[in-house]
Amino acid sequence: MSIIRNIISGAAALAVCASAFAAPSHGHNYLASSHKKDEIFIMNDKGEKVWSHNVPHPQDVWMLKNGNIVTSWAHGVYEMTKDKKIVWEYKVEPPYEVPSVQPIEGGKFLVGIDGQCRLVEIKDGKEVHSVQMSSSVQINHGQLRMCRKTRQGTYLAPLTAEGVVREYDRDGKVLREFPHMASPVNALRLKNGNTLISGSGRVTEFADDGSIVWEINPETDTPGINMAVPAGIQRLENGNTIVCNWGTREAGDKKAVHIFEITPDKRIVWEVLSDDFGDVAHCQLLTDKLKPVKNIER
Numbered sequence: 001m002s003i004i005r006n007i008i009s010g011a012a013a014l015a016v017c018a019s020a021f022a023a024p025s026h027g028h029n030y031l032a033s034s035h036k037k038d039e040i041f042i043m044n045d046k047g048e049k050v051w052s053h054n055v056p057h058p059q060d061v062w063m064l065k066n067g068n069i070v071t072s073w074a075h076g077v078y079e080m081t082k083d084k085k086i087v088w089e090y091k092v093e094p095p096y097e098v099p100s101v102q103p104i105e106g107g108k109f110l111v112g113i114d115g116q117c118r119l120v121e122i123k124d125g126k127e128v129h130s131v132q133m134s135s136s137v138q139i140n141h142g143q144l145r146m147c148r149k150t151r152q153g154t155y156l157a158p159l160t161a162e163g164v165v166r167e168y169d170r171d172g173k174v175l176r177e178f179p180h181m182a183s184p185v186n187a188l189r190l191k192n193g194n195t196l197i198s199g200s201g202r203v204t205e206f207a208d209d210g211s212i213v214w215e216i217n218p219e220t221d222t223p224g225i226n227m228a229v230p231a232g233i234q235r236l237e238n239g240n241t242i243v244c245n246w247g248t249r250e251a252g253d254k255k256a257v258h259i260f261e262i263t264p265d266k267r268i269v270w271e272v273l274s275d276d277f278g279d280v281a282h283c284q285l286l287t288d289k290l291k292p293v294k295n296i297e298r
Contacts (some may be wrong), residue, residue, distance in 0.1 A: 013136070029286040032244070032259065033058035033071065042290060043272075050290070053084055057096050059281040060101045060146060060232075065294050068108065072101040077111055086120025089124035092217040092266075093117075095140040100147045108138070112147040115140035119147055119155055119168075131172045139253070142217060146232060146282065148298075150189035158184035158199065165197055178206060185231045185281075190297050196241070198230035203243055214264065223265040226254035232282030235297040238265045244280045259283055 027045030033055070034041065040061045041052035057074040064070060068087060070079045076091035077097050094099055100112030103180055108123045117138075121129040124208060135143055142161045149155055155168045163186045165178040178187075184199030194213060195206045205214040218227035225245065232244040240261050248256045258280040261270035285293040 015199060028261075029288065030259070030283045030291055031061055031069070031286060032277075032283035033061045033281050034277050034279060035059065035246075037230055037276065040069070042286065044290075045288070047272075051082070053080075056140050059099045061282055062101070062103055063286065064103060069293070070101060070103065072111070074098070077101040077109065077122075086090065090122050090125045090127075091203070097141055099145050101148075102148050104149045110147060110149045111156070112144050114143045117143055117159075119157065121149075129170070131155055131168055131170065132166060133157060133159075133166070133172060135159045135162050139250045145184070146186040148188045152189070154189075156187040156189060158187050158197070160184055161201075165195075167197070170207065175213055179210065187228065187231050188233065188235075189296060190235055196235060196297075197235055198233050198243070199229050201230065203230050203233055216241075216266070216276065218261060222260070222262070222268065224253070224255055225257045225260065225268075225271075226251045231280070233298075234283075234285070236261075236285075237295040240269065242283065242285065244283055246279050246281055 029044050031042050032172050035057055038054055038056055040055050040058050043048050044050050049224050054069055055073045058071050061071040068079050074097055075094055093217050095174045096116055097114040099114055102110040104110050111120050111122055117133045117135050119131040120127045136188055137143060138160055145160045145215055147157045160183050163180050163182055165184045165248040169175055179249035181199035181203045184197055187194055187197045193208055197204050201218055203216040204212055207213045226248050228245055228247040230243050232245040234242040242261050244259050245257055248258060250256045256273060258270045258274055258277050259272040260268055268294045287293055
């Protein structure tokens, strides 16, 4: 079995053989967040860190078409240039937290606010729309995680501490509720109309009628990986799924794989190990010119 191995001093990221099912045949350039290191960073396909920036407790992180980077941090979100100049910033007062940001239409961004249980659309750092939600769990941390606006104009909100994902309309009305699961983190609407959710230590694709059409079962599908908390997820144009594995650690014969790519028939074709990344919440694949890869569902 062939092995791709990239070793870096300091960050020491490795891309190695995947599992008993397949060996990685390629690498990716990518942008990612490390909660443990309070850092967002860009890695090339050789496993070398080529850019980084210190951010307090980052989770969602995105590169825009113009090359600027948007990241959520403990109590806010901001856009900055590659040379780290702030373009705009949006903050909340502690103890409220901001675990979630998503670029949406019209140059706006969807921001999720823990403690307020609220979604806001912002433009140039200013609120232009607010969606008030509710949860049976009233806390300022972990109330919600990576919320996403759909192409239909609705909002998918993982209410993590409550253990449920709900879909809301623009006025905050609940349109549907997905089956309860432990600690849902990310939910996104796919082009086929299905909904992909990370939670309960799995990644599950639900059809519109609520039935499960595809799922990553860690016991049978990723037995060589210590699946901790699946967090950021993306569906690639070729049908493969990217998974960020928050909080993974080596456990016996199971590897601490922080990010991996899995095919529809459950073959691992790319994975990233590291001795000190720690708690990777979200990543975004980049081209060989370090620009955002197009046509990724996220």
